[in-house]
Amino acid sequence: MSVIQARELSFAYPRRAGTEPFELRLAVWSVERGERTALHGPSGCGKSTLLNLLAGVLTASSGMLKVQGQELSDLSEPQRRAWRIKNLGFVFQDFPLVDYLDAQENVLLPYRLNSALTLDGDTRRRASDLLDRLGLGGKLARRPEELSQGERQRVAIARALVTEPGLLLADEPTAGLDPARSAQVMELLEGLCEERGLTLLLVTHDPGLLARFSRTLSVGELSAGGPA
Ligand code: ADP
Numbered sequence: 001m002s003v004i005q006a007r008e009l010s011f012a013y014p015r016r017a018g019t020e021p022f023e024l025r026l027a028v029w030s031v032e033r034g035e036r037t038a039l040h041g042p043s044g045c046g047k048s049t050l051l052n053l054l055a056g057v058l059t060a061s062s063g064m065l066k067v068q069g070q071e072l073s074d075l076s077e078p079q080r081r082a083w084r085i086k087n088l089g090f091v092f093q094d095f096p097l098v099d100y101l102d103a104q105e106n107v108l109l110p111y112r113l114n115s116a117l118t119l120d121g122d123t124r125r126r127a128s129d130l131l132d133r134l135g136l137g138g139k140l141a142r143r144p145e146e147l148s149q150g151e152r153q154r155v156a157i158a159r160a161l162v163t164e165p166g167l168l169l170a171d172e173p174t175a176g177l178d179p180a181r182s183a184q185v186m187e188l189l190e191g192l193c194e195e196r197g198l199t200l201l202l203v204t205h206d207p208g209l210l211a212r213f214s215r216t217l218s219v220g221e222l223s224a225g226g227p228a
Contacts, residue, residue: 004031009063038213056080089165091173095156130158
């Protein structure tokens with residue numbers, strides 16, 4: 001099954017005086033379950049816009065966009081929010097953690113925010129297993145202020161994965177991590193793609209990371225109707 005299907009999709013930000021209008025157009029694009037795609041392209045080419053469209057944060061002006069079989073324009077805003085928490089994992093560049101919760105509770109935050117998700121023993125085990133696989137097994141009880149920047153970043157990655165989303169959208173998730181930690185994050189993500197068909201769409205400029213992807217895509221090419 002295609003996890004992402006887009007056809008004749010277009011999106012434009014509202015015009016503002018004194019700024020260049022920006023429009024993203026996708027003729028045909030699809031991504032299959034378990035695929036790992038790296039998005040790249042110069043700053044301002046539309047990578048974040050595309051991630052926000054896929055997450056239903058922005059809505060397309062016209063065309064078709066199905067994510068995990070759901071046409072996003074059929075959902076109201078509250079429905080999109082509930083759908084997003086249940087189906088998607090996100091890692092954005094700023095990854096706010098709640099400062100009075102420890103690492104494990106920060107990972108479990110989606111379960112506090114959405115009553116449709118059930119927090120049980122399996123969920124707690126999954127949270128600690130993810131933290132363990134990210135090298136934070138000994139730091140579950142630490143609050144964000146007791147963690148380094150790179151450790152907080154990895155807590156945010158575990159949080160994006162704890163609901164077992166079918167699709168992970170990540171904007172430079174390893175930026176600022178040292179090469180060994182960056183490789184550890186990629187090994188976890190690649191493992192989840194193989195183990196349970198996680199589909200990964202990740203923005204990166206790091207040539208070392210690009211080499212790890214089966215498919216790399218420049219948003220400019222995509223927008224111009226390039227390789228689909
Ligand atoms: P990237 O992530 O590739 O750096 P973005 O998707 O953030 O690019 O931005 C694409 C273009 O859209 C840029 O020209 C940017 O200035 C413009 N843009 C981004 N957000 C807005 C907004 N809220 N309103 C108007 N234009 C925006």
